[in-house]
Amino acid sequence: MHSSAVFLIEFGAIILGLGLLGRLAARLRFSPIPLYLLAGLAFGEGGLLPLGASEEFVAIGAEIGVVLLLLMLGLEYTAGDLVSNLKTQYPAGILDAALNALPGAAMALLLGWGPIAAVVLAGITWISSSGVIAKVLGDLGRLGNRETPVILSILVLEDLSMAVYLPVVTALLAGTGFAAGSVTLAVALGVAGLVLLLAVRYGRHISRFVSTDDPEKLLLVVLGLTLLVAGVAQQLQVSAAVGAFLVGIALSGEVAEGAHHLLAPLRDLFAAVFFVFFGLHTDPASIPPVLLPALALAVVTTLTKIATGYWAARRAGISARGRWRAGGTLVARGEFSIVIAGLAVTAGIDSDLGPLATAYVLILVVLGPLTARCTEPLALRLTGRTARRTAVEAAGEAPAAEDSGAVLRDPDTVGRP
Template sequence: MELWTILRDIVLLLGASLMVGGVFSRFGQSPIVGYLFAGMMLGGPGSIHAIGSEHEIEAIAELGVALLLFSLGLEFSVERLKKLGAKPLLGGMSQVVLTILLAFAGARLFGLGGKESIAFGAMIALSSTAVVLRILSERGEVEMPHGRNCLGVLLTQDIAVVPLALLMTILGGEGSAGEVLWNIGRLLLMAGGLIVGLMLLTKIAVLTLGTLTLHRNRELTVIFAVVTGLGAAWASHEAGISPALGAFVAGMLLGSSAFATQIRADISPLQVVLLTLFFGAAGMVADPIWIVKNGHIVALVVAALIIGKLLVIWVIFALLGQTTRVSVATGLCLAQVGEFAFVLGSIGRISGVVTEDTYALVVSASIVSFFLSAFLVPAAPRLGNWVANLTGAQRQTADDTSERTPPPDVAIIGFGPAGQIAARPLVDKGLRVTIIELNQVGVRKAQQLGFHAEIGDATQSDVLEHARLHECKAIVITVPHHQSAMTILKHVRRNAPFVHVIVRSRYEVHTDDFLIAGAHVVTGDEQQVGESLAGHLHQWLTTQEPEFEPPSRASVL
């Protein structure tokens, strides 16, 4: 298809998503529902057919899921991933197996054949990585107990995509047992080689970027982020592994570097655009006419899937020692059918194990569950509390209260000479101090003093939000450039209206501007220099015999 035709369709889908998503957001609902509606209206069966390049857009949109997992990988370094523990991963494996078994039994009761019943279970066993993690990230709940459970289960499900795809091929009767075993072994070897390669490449890239001054070469971090995230997704796809899983591994390997915060902010706009395309493309898969004609069947299947997956996950995590509140919240978050149902269903159709009606039913149930997830995921903690109270279970445990690491007490933005002088009283005071700095020399200096330091451009609100500056008690802005300092101050005031803010003003003329913008204290360079000069001049005048002395290093101001 011609490039400009695809571009027109992308712009049309994004424009419709903007308007419809804005309407839903205006009424307090998730814009994801609007994106799905926009796709259903513009493309696919039963629509007005305003978009003809559905498959091309769908292929591009898959990169949005990869970038979402890449940015989440930046949040979860290897050390933080270990803190997830074995329970979420074990719960994910148990959930996939148990859901397939129960779905198989249910499909057999409704008359499906043995192979098709297994295929049906495989398609509905997985949840939606894009929907769940997008909503949890927006609500800041990824690090809560149910958020950590969801992340572990979704990662396990992404790993399960490969064996489930092989299962669909085997059910279709293609390939001997030896060929299947060879394919599995080949995938495992390629996956191991991919992880080792990503580890080496990311370490080399970080060492290379570490020699650069980022405030002079900001475009390099953007290019580095895109090449790493999308390159890992491509390499994973070539290896026959989930692209989203490969992108997560790449992000996780970079998560312990000082560049993580800035990279996450740099890819955020591209991630938003591609994810919007993903949800629009998902909407185009559905046939609204088929859904209306078979509404009673779709409604019954969706209800059975949501309730069934909720109960399965609830029981699994309860057996693993999780509280009722957390187990129920995790189950409700993961109670939808994921986007990989489309992929597995396509493989099943090609291999002849899945009929057109079964595929249409699973796709329709997936889309409807997407819609419902926009309402169910935000309500998950409340439902967990309600069930815990109803069953007499303890509503909150020690594990629940330690959901997140403590926020910083003080943040210093800019760690040049002024920032370092301002930080002197904070050394060895037992305070949690975060430093945001673009120059890696300043970051190393802050780390030597025992402070937590991140490389980032604080004029981007994403950087401030990721560093949790809205939870600080005090923020010191030492950036010398007036416009940059004003932008940072406005971001801080918008997201943290009650935090105490101290601003450095290079010129006296800008002092009133900072005070009007919301600074509590403004310290001017000119005033400080003038007072220092006046003090030394007064000291010289009060000496009994003021004589000329050659300047020494000690007398330099």
């Protein structure tokens, strides 16, 4: 009875604290993820007040949080969207992977962590935060801009890449041999391909089977199906997250909209618990030694993400202003980076990997919204000055008065505030 009371007190305090932190983040107009991570650091190993009775339940809640994050991500896309993005935007996806995964892999090798840690850190630095970026686009009123489909296409390709990447990482972390790892990857690719095929051809029938007018029954069926598939996928060493993502893709139409509406509060609750759980297993004292590498990675991958977005938007025929906006918007890292780091921490790959990932995400989840706002005006100001200086030197004349009218005309945001 006493342990039950302690559990209720601890877990209730966690949920209440997360709610207050979420309200604070909303008032400050930035993502609550860094506050959730800091809360975990404060109440975890080496923190101010370590938790005891509720830690096991928090661990289970964290697993559910990962599953719901990926399910909701899958509900955002249809199989047709994914196939279309693969056909049209795959060059941008390849460039994105090359520019942003390689710095993470190089850093892990430079630190002497070995090839498996290099694969893990490559994923952490590669994947942008879909949740943070979607919120930033909405807050800045850019959902209708011409560069936004380019941004979303890159995010879709990153999310789809996880269906391949996560099984590979899971096999590597499990220490399976080459043959077993190849079988795991083949199973993952086969399942992903089969689900996409079924979703394209029979998505309406699947959605009709799940569909119901009763919100309670829809919630139970979708949640139960997701947890079941996620559990089977994890049993097959494919990754529970990939299983949940594929369930989301298979659902479409009114079922997807209804499930999204019903599951959004649950997703937010358990996702917050997940970020806290990751912080709980990171000793705050372990962060300062890896702060410099994390900061260096943040600087490098901020520049590489901006370059990725700029190139992809330029390829799509977007103006210079839209290219810089696209690049600055893609900088934020968040939920996926922590999911990948969490797998490595659980497997005990390297004691410094978790702290470095925490510091890296803390930096970029705060910096991301700032780069989304400031990259465009800062870049245009610098490039404008450079262009004027070059023209003046070439003509041998004194600088002319600045004509801001040409700068302000942006065809990508015509008619928008």
